[in-house]
Amino acid sequence: MDFFDRFAIPHPSLAIYASMVAIVLTVIAIVVGLTYFKKWGYLWREWLTTVDHKRIGIMYLISALLMLFRGGVDALMMRAQLAVPENTLLDAQHYNEVFTTHGVVMILFMAMPFIMALMNFVVPLQIGARDVAFPRLNALSFWLFFFGAMLFNISFVVGGSPDAGWTSYFPLAGNEFSTSVGTNYYMIAIQIAGIGTLMTGINFITTILKMRAPGMTLMKMPMFTWSSLIANVIIVFAFPVLTVALAMGTLDRLFGTHFFTTNNGGMDMLWANLFWVWGHPEVYILILPAFGIYSEVISTFARRNLYGYKSMVASMVIISLLSFLVWVHHFFTMGQGALTNSIFSITTMAIAVPTGVKIFNWLFTLYKGKIEITTPMLYALLFIPLFTIGGVTGVMLGMSAADYQYHNTMFLVAHFHMVIIPGVVFAMLAGLTYYWPKMFGFMLNERIGKITAWTIGISTLVAFMPMFFTGLDGQARRMYTYSESTGFGPLNMVSFVGAIGLAIGFILLVYNVYYSIRYASRDISADPWDARTLEWATHSPVPEYNFAIVPHVKSEEALWDAKKKRHILFQGNYEKIHMPNNSGVPFIMGSIFFIWGFALVFSLWPLAIIATIGILACMAHRSMEIDHGRYISVKEIEETETKLRGAK
């Protein structure tokens, strides 16, 4: 059967067959479970059709954690393969697939949704809004991300995973050298998720600019909101580049165009440029909201206002501008000459200045504080030293002549892991722990939380510090094996031990969730951390409408000043609240996008055309639909408020 051959895995192994069985069993278990407990209706009404930013945030969070484990298993396989010389655990092809999916999953399907989770959940609460500006668009963003991620993840059981690296450089990623459908998955799955991200960017800029509570001027916004605003501005400028690059790549692969081929006028270097014109700002899309989380956490647990608010904002604005001026540093070695390299070398190192300002501001926030080391704070305090190591090695990489020696080596791998793990992942774990009570109405266990933080912190060092040395010793990245005579063995074994430590850390995190669901007290206040910003002024968990009365803000630490200076946040009486209606269209449209993407991956044109019509039909439906939302009556608000207050 020719038709079905294309769905076969080109390089099957026992592990992949086992995964197929596991996936099928999991799906059956979920379907049976939902049916048995009669939860289909609940799932559809409360989650799949929701437009509530808090629920969308939680769905992002769950997806991000799932993807963290997918990408983490990839990482473990790689470190296990490299732990000893000439290992045969994975062959070259599998190793190539594993590091490709590890990179894509961790950056685009773990870190991004993790950021989105916190932004979705926190930003509207921090600015005293009832939801984001375009709630239904927000749901669509989520479902596009979700189905993009799912499409990418089925690649390893249907048709084969991409294997050209997460950077997917042409001509290696072109039809000539990547013959499986793997790279089609890469191009199309990321495209679908990327469109969702772009919509999020527009949505959040509008939300933050137009929906702040009365009195909250721009310079009174909490720092996380500031960082989200800037990150979303970067999204809006950077993601269209990715969209275009992926579209060109898709055309090259599916329709034989020559954008990135090396003959007929195509140019492979164009892909590298476009990829990194998006790729470098992407790093700051991830790190700025992470910086925002640290600002909130450090200020809360130093029991002090954030030092240098204005310079914090200014440094983020400067970072966002510079982030678009450094992309060439990803390929100093492409032969553009000393002048070009010098310019990009200087812009790259210049980013260290505003980043340094932020580090010093956090340190000075601790000054004269009353530092309480809770789990979120512990992550923040581990972040500062580890991120500093990652950051200064970044400056070293920015020196372009020296970069000829670091490029493509484990030194680089060590650097970006030392930046992204302490920078982004620790921040997300800090944010997760910090906002958990606001999301779910109980706290995660502090003792297990701190053990987790230490485990992850130390393991990060153990896993990645050795790579600086092996890199300088000539170990190139992405090598699936090395000979014993290279001497890379012992240090790679140390890395493997660190990777196991990280795995234990993340298992502890899951255990903490389980433990806390079972044993944690549900009787917590709205403000369990004694925090400073608006999101802690409403109940935990948060009612659908966020705030019964829209808060009036007078300072950048609205809640703190309400507590200490007796500012009055909530004035006036309950009024009926206008809320958006749920809608199934975003979910349906996301599903159709999934089918559309799948059809394109395998060049199933009739199906692709039908799916395209389906997508257009959904858009037409939305355009014609008359939906003015609904009102929550004063009586309902009173009942909810009494109930929530009574429970506390």
Place this chain on the structure above:
Amino acid sequence: MFIRKKYYMIVMLACDLYHLQKIVYMFLPSKNLERGIDLKRFGALLTLVFTIITVLTGCESLLVLDPKGPQAEVQANDIKMSIYIMSFIVLVVFGLLAYMLIKYRASKQGKDYEPPHIEGNIVVEAICVGIPILIVAFLSFMSVKSNYAVESTPKGYENKKPLVVYATSSNWKWHFSYPEENIETVNYLYIPTNRPIEFKLYSHGPITSFWIPQLGGQKYAMADMVTTLHLAADVPGEYMGRNANFSGKGFAENTFNVKAMPQDEFEDWVKEVKGTAKPLTEQKFNELLEPGHLGQLTFTGTHLGFLPPPEGENGGHNHGSHNAKMGTEKNEASESILESEHNHH
């Protein structure tokens, strides 16, 4: 031998952790000594930095920090200098963090202590901006200087006639064409010492990166542009060379051996090759291009004649050098390449 050095490094790391802990304690004010528990934790962090520095000074054995040519030396010096400067910054940050955490822990404060509200201070922030700017300016100066150094004929070699070698990659091999000598090798490279080598890099397949860590940093070899890498070897010896840029299944084994030898030995070798090796035909070269791995091979003649490199008008990216049209005659072709290069440099 190599591995033993690594173990030595790890042992040293362990020793350092022990000794430096004590040193850290010595430097801290005595009243803090009683608060040993906190100190242990943050002392450990400080220790780590010291460790990194000491280990690094002991890592001359790492390939990149053991240069055998002028370009690699420029790079190794940059790397070492930046490590020292960065270690200073790391120390400052770690020191400040340790200080804040030791002094301002809630457990060290009175129950009623209310932290003050402190806005940014213009002087403090000016220092936090000013010093990094100075450091970055210094590093930028170093970086620009080194850029021009590594992108031109190595210092001290300006007056010597460069040896031009076309290094081209195919899945997953390296082909070295010596147009002047009119010979070609696969997966091994012989070069004379004390003479600048001008590598002309391009690829018959995916992007690769030509890298001989002990002679100097890498550069890409691409299918639609010829890039130039200037290297030289000061010391005779055998060096590891590899493709550093992921290029598919056979990437890990995409390596080659480099042997640097005095000029007369090199000439003897060329003579020997010309006397013994078979000529490289177009058909043979196409066989070599087939994806896979090969051992070391030697030929007379080069592939540049029948498969001209992507430079000049049609390559379009080699920045102003005039079009080097290839003749069909091999000798003519290689001569014209040489000519064009000499005009260019």
